[in-house]
Amino acid sequence: MSVETAAAPKVAPRAPAPIDTRAASLRAVYIIWYRDILRYWRDRWRLVASLAQPLLFLVVFGSGLSSSLGSGGVFGSRGGLSYIQFVFPGIIGMSILFTSILGAMSIVWDREFGFLKEVLVAPIDRWAVAIGKALGGTTQAMIQGLILLVLAPFVGVKLSLLTILEVVPLAFVLAFGLSAFGVMLASMMKSLQGFQVVMNFLMMPMFFLSGALFPLTNLPGWMTFVTRIDPASYGIDPLRRVILSNSGLPSAAIDRLGLTINGQVLPIPLEAGIMLAFGFILLGVAVVMFQRRD
Amino acid sequence: MSEAVIEAKGLVKKYGQLEAVRGIDLEVKQGEIFGFLGPNGAGKSTTISMLCTLLKPTAGSASVAGIDVMHDPARVRQRIGLVFQDPSLDDQLTGRENLEFHAFIYSVPAEHRRERIDKMLELLQLTDRAGSQVRTYSGGMKRRLEIARGMLHEPQILFLDEPTLGLDPQTRRNIWTHLNDLRARTGVTIFMTTHYMDEAEYCDRIAIIDKGQIVAQGTPDQLKAMVGGDVVTMTSSKPEDALEEIQKVLGVVPTRDDGTLRMEVQDGRKFVPRLVRELTVPVDTISLRRPSLDDVFLKLTGRAIREEEASDRERMRAMASRWMGRRR
Numbered sequence: 147m148s149v150e151t152a153a154a155p156k157v158a159p160r161a162p163a164p165i166d167t168r169a170a171s172l173r174a175v176y177i178i179w180y181r182d183i184l185r186y187w188r189d190r191w192r193l194v195a196s197l198a199q200p201l202l203f204l205v206v207f208g209s210g211l212s213s214s215l216g217s218g219g220v221f222g223s224r225g226g227l228s229y230i231q232f233v234f235p236g237i238i239g240m241s242i243l244f245t246s247i248l249g250a251m252s253i254v255w256d257r258e259f260g261f262l263k264e265v266l267v268a269p270i271d272r273w274a275v276a277i278g279k280a281l282g283g284t285t286q287a288m289i290q291g292l293i294l295l296v297l298a299p300f301v302g303v304k305l306s307l308l309t310i311l312e313v314v315p316l317a318f319v320l321a322f323g324l325s326a327f328g329v330m331l332a333s334m335m336k337s338l339q340g341f342q343v344v345m346n347f348l349m350m351p352m353f354f355l356s357g358a359l360f361p362l363t364n365l366p367g368w369m370t371f372v373t374r375i376d377p378a379s380y381g382i383d384p385l386r387r388v389i390l391s392n393s394g395l396p397s398a399a400i401d402r403l404g405l406t407i408n409g410q411v412l413p414i415p416l417e418a419g420i421m422l423a424f425g426f427i428l429l430g431v432a433v434v435m436f437q438r439r440d
Numbered sequence: 441m442s443e444a445v446i447e448a449k450g451l452v453k454k455y456g457q458l459e460a461v462r463g464i465d466l467e468v469k470q471g472e473i474f475g476f477l478g479p480n481g482a483g484k485s486t487t488i489s490m491l492c493t494l495l496k497p498t499a500g501s502a503s504v505a506g507i508d509v510m511h512d513p514a515r516v517r518q519r520i521g522l523v524f525q526d527p528s529l530d531d532q533l534t535g536r537e538n539l540e541f542h543a544f545i546y547s548v549p550a551e552h553r554r555e556r557i558d559k560m561l562e563l564l565q566l567t568d569r570a571g572s573q574v575r576t577y578s579g580g581m582k583r584r585l586e587i588a589r590g591m592l593h594e595p596q597i598l599f600l601d602e603p604t605l606g607l608d609p610q611t612r613r614n615i616w617t618h619l620n621d622l623r624a625r626t627g628v629t630i631f632m633t634t635h636y637m638d639e640a641e642y643c644d645r646i647a648i649i650d651k652g653q654i655v656a657q658g659t660p661d662q663l664k665a666m667v668g669g670d671v672v673t674m675t676s677s678k679p680e681d682a683l684e685e686i687q688k689v690l691g692v693v694p695t696r697d698d699g700t701l702r703m704e705v706q707d708g709r710k711f712v713p714r715l716v717r718e719l720t721v722p723v724d725t726i727s728l729r730r731p732s733l734d735d736v737f738l739k740l741t742g743r744a745i746r747e748e749e750a751s752d753r754e755r756m757r758a759m760a761s762r763w764m765g766r767r768r
Contacts, residue, residue, distance in 0.1 A: 167514065170547045177544035185532050188573075260528035264589075267494060268545040269517045 171274040178265065178278025179285065182249065186286045196245060200237045200294055207233055207359065208301060227395055232403065234301045235389040236358030239320065239382035242291035243353055246321045249283030250328025251344070254335050272436040276329050280429055283325030288317050295389075304392050312388045319418045320381030323425035327377070330428040333435035356382050361403040379405050381421045384414040445470050445597055445629050446491060450500035453486050460486045462652035463500065468597075468631055468645075473623060475643035476633040477733070483652040484633040485525060488601050491631070492522055505596045518546070521590030521628075525601040527582060531575035535566055535585050538574060539592055546593035560588040563625065564618055580611035584618060591622060598622075600632040604639060616642045637733040648737060655740045660733060667731035667739050670708030674715065675699050675724045682721045689718050695738075699724075704731070704739075 186193070208230030253275075256262040265275055292314065298305050331344055355369070356378035365373065373379055383405040390400050401411045446468035453461040461483040468474045478484050489495040491504055493513035502509045505519040529538050539557045542548075548556060561567045564584040574582060583603055590598050600619075604612040616639065623630055632643075640646045640660055647657040656663055676682040679699050686694050686701065690711075694701040705711040708728040716723065 166547075170545070173547065174545045177541055181530065181533065181537075181541055184537065185530075188532055256530075259531075260524065260526045261530050263524055263526075264528045264542070265545065267492070267517060267522060268542075269514050269547070270545055 167269065167271060170269060171271040174265075174268065174270040174274040175278040175281065178275060179281045182252070182279070182282025183285060186249075186289075196241070196290055197293065199244075200241045201297075203237050203240065204230070204234065204297065204301065207237075226399070227390070227393075227403070228302065230301045231303055231390065231393065232361070232386075233359060234298070234303050235386035236356075236382060238291045238294045238317075238389070239356065239358045239378065239385055240353055241294055242287045242317060242321050242381075243324055243356070243358075243378055244349065245290040246283045246287035246324040247328040247331070247349055249286045250279050250325040251332045251335075251341075252283075253279050253329065253332035254338055254341065257332075257336075258338055273433040276333070276429060276432040276436050279332075280322065280325045280329045280425075280432075283328055284318065284321040287321035287325065288314075291317050291321070298389075302393075303389060304394070305389070306392045309388055309392050313385065316381070316384050316388060316414075316418060319421045319425075320378070320385065323377060323381060323421040323428075326425040326429040326432065330432040330435070333432045352376055352378050355379070357386075357405060358382050362405050363403060374405070374407060377421065377424045380412075380417045380424070383412075384417045387414060443470055444468060445506070446474075446502070446504050446631060448487075448491065448500065448502040451487065451490060451497050451502055452499040453483075453490060453495060454498045460652055461490070461497075464649070464652075464654055466502075466647060466654070466657075468629060471623065471627050471629055472644045473619065473630045473642065474632070475640045475646035476631065476649060477635065477637065477640050477646055477737070478633075478649035479635055482649045484635075484649055485601055487649070488599055488631070488633055492520060492599050493517055518593070519596045521593065521595035521598040523583075523586045523590045523598070523600040523603050525605060527586075529574050529582055529585060529589075531577075532573060534571050534573055535561070535577070535581075536570040538585060539589055542589045542592050548593055556592055556594075560591055563591075563622060564588045578611075579607055580614060583607065583611075583615055587615075587618065587622070591626070591628065594626075595628065597629040597631060600630065602633055602635070604634060604636060612636070612639065637737060640733045646733075648733075648740060650737075650741045656736065663733060663736045664731045667704055667735045669704060669706040669731075670711070670728055671702065671731050671735050672705055672708050672711060672715070672726065672728050673700055673702045674726045676701065676721055677724060678721045682719065682723070685719055685721055686715070690714065704735070 211233075212229040253262065256265070262275075266272070295305060295310065295313070331348070335341070335344075355373045355376045357373060358378075362370070362373045362379065362383075386404060387397070387400055391397055405412060405417065444467045446466060448464055448466040451461055451464040451466075452459070464483075464487055466487075476484050476487065486495065490497045491502055491509065493504075493509045493516050497510070504516050507516050507519070509516050530541070533541070536557060539560065540553070543553045543557060558567075561570050564587060566581065566584055566588060569577065569581065574585065577585065587598070587600070587603070590600075603619075604615055607615065619630055619632075620642070622628060634640065643660065645657070645659050646663065647654050648663070649655070656666065674682070676699060679696055679701060682701055683694055683696055686692055686703070692703045692705060692711075694703040696702075712726055712728055715726065
C-alpha cells in the first residue's frame with residue numbers, strides 16, 4: 147500500500163494533520179473532567195456514603211453539642227444562634243473539603259492502576275491533566291456540598307434564592323482551592339503509601355482548624371495563628387456568613403463568630419480571593435511537578 | 441520493497457552504572473510484524489520505551505515513522521499506538537467510554553470518532569460488550585480493548601509490550617489472530633516484545649535480545665537454520681553415564697538438564713536408531729523435533745528462557761489488583 151509513496155520516503159502514507167497541541171489539551175481537560183464526573187455518578191455507594199458522613203456529623207455534633215452548649219457561651223438562647231445552626235455550614239464545608247481533596251487525589255489511584263500512563267503519553271500538554279483533575283474534583287465537591295443545603299429546614303436555617311445563588315460561587319472557590327491542593331499532593335506522590343499520612347496529618351488538621359466545628363474567636367494564641375494559615379478557613383467562613391445571613395440573626399453577630407484578623411472582619415470577596423489565589427498557586431506548582439516527571 | 445518505519449542506531453540506555461541497553465541497531469519495515477524477543481530483564485521494555493519516546497536514550501539515535509524520537513517526541517506519539525505491558529484501562533468505565541476517552545486525547549476528529557470506535561470494536565470483536573464496564577471483562581478482552589484503543593487514532597506503527605503476558609494459550613492465539621487481521625486490513629506495522637518463544641513464529645522478522653544486546657536478527661526460519669538439523673532429547677535414569685557414552689560412542693556433545701539430555705544432530709531420523717542401538721545405559725524416552733526458537737536462544741546464550749519469573753510477577757500483580765480493586 148506504500149508503493150506509490152516509495153518515491154517520497156520519510157513521509158507516512160496516512161500522515162495525520164499536525165495536531166494543534168493547545169486545542170488538543172483543552173479537549174483533554176474536558177474529557178479528563180468528564181471521566182471523573184462519569185465515575186462519580188457511576189459509583190452510587192460512594193455517593194450514598196459521602197452523604198451519610200455529614201449527616202452523622204450533623205446529628206451527633208449538632209444535637210449532642212447543641213444541648214450542652216445551649217445555655218452558655220456564644221451559642222446563647224437569647225434569640226441567638228444554636229450550635230446546630232452554626233455547624234451546618236461547617237459540615238457543608240467539611241463535605242467540600244474531603245470530596246475535593248480526595249477527588250483530585252484520585253490521580254494517585256490512576257497512577258497505581260496504570261490509567262495515568264494512557265493520559266501522560268498522549269500528545270497533549272501535561273497541564274491539561276492537572277487542570278482537568280482539579281476541575282473534576284471541584285465539580286464533585288460542589289455537588290457533594292450543595293446537595294446538603296436540602297437539610298437546611300431541618301436544622302432551622304432559612305435559605306432564600308439569593309442566598310443559594312451566593313453560595314454556589316463560594317462553594318466553587320472553596321472546592322477549587324482544595325482540589326488544586328489535592329492535585330498538587332498527588333503530583334508529589336508516587337504510590338498510595340503516603341496516602342494515610344496525607345489523610346491524618348494534612349486533611350484532618352485542615353478540617354479541625356478551619357472553623358467548621360467551632361468559632362475561630364477567643365482561641366489560644368498559637369491556635370489563632372494556625373487557624374489563620376489554614377486555607378480552608380478562608381473558604382468556610384464566607385460560606386457560613388452567607389448561609390446564615392437569612393436566618394433572622396444579626397449579621398454582625400455571625401461575622402464575629404468567624405474569621406477575623408486582628409479583630410477585623412474580612413470582606414467576603416477578599417476571603418474568596420485568598421482562596422482562589424491559593425488554588426491557582428498550588429495548581430501552578432502541580433503543573434510544574436507534572437511536567438518535570440519523566 | 442518498502443521503506444523502514446523504525447530505524448535505531450547504537451541505542452544505549454544507562455541507569456547509573458547499569459547498562460540496560462548496550463548499543464542496539466534495528467530496522468523495521470513498513471507493514472511488518474516485528475518481534476522483539478528475550479528473557480525478562482534483557483532490555484526489551486527499555487528499548488521499546490525509547491522507541492515510543494517514553495524514555496530518553498543515553499546515546500544513539502532512533503527514528504520512528506520518519507521522525508527523530510529525540511527531537512520531536514510529540515509528533516512520534518501522534519503516529520504510534522501503544523499497548524503497555526501493565527493494564528492501563530479505566531475499569532469503571534465501559535469499553536466504549538475508554539475508547540471515547542482515547543479518541544479525545546488523541547484528537548480524533550469529532551466526525552470520525554463514532555465510526556472509528558465502532559470499526560475497532562468490531563475488528564476486535566468487542567461490539568457486544570462495548571457497553572459493559574471493563575471490570576467485567578476477561579483478561580483477553582481487556583487486552584483486545586487496549587489494542588483497539590491503540591489503533592483508534594490510526595497510527596502507522598502499533599507498539600505492544602508483552603501483549604500476551606499472563607494470558608492462557610488459547611487467548612494468546614486469539615490475540616495473534618487479531619493482530620494479523622489488523623495488519624492485513626490496515627497495513628499497520630506491528631512491533632512487539634515477548635518472552636514466549638513460540639509466539640515469534642507469528643512474526644515476519646524477529647530480533648533476539650540478551651543482556652542489552654541483539655544476538656540475532658532475521659526471519660524465524662533463518663534463525664532456526666542457525667541450529668543445525670534436528671533436536672533430539674532423551675531421558676535416562678542414569679544421565680551421567682548416558683552423557684559420557686553418547687560423547688564417546690556417537691561423537692555428539694549433549695547438554696544436560698537434570699535427567700534430560702539434549703543434542704543437536706544433522707539428521708535426527710537416522711540418529712535415533714543409532715542412539716537406541718549403541719547405548720548400553722537404560723533409555724526411558726526419546727523425542728525428535730525440528731528446532732524451535734527456544735533452541736536458537738539456548739544456542740546463542742547458553743541459557744533457556746525462563747518463564748517462571750514472569751508468572752510470579754503476574755500472580756502478584758493480579759493479587760494486588762484484586763485486593764486494591766475492591767477499594768476503588
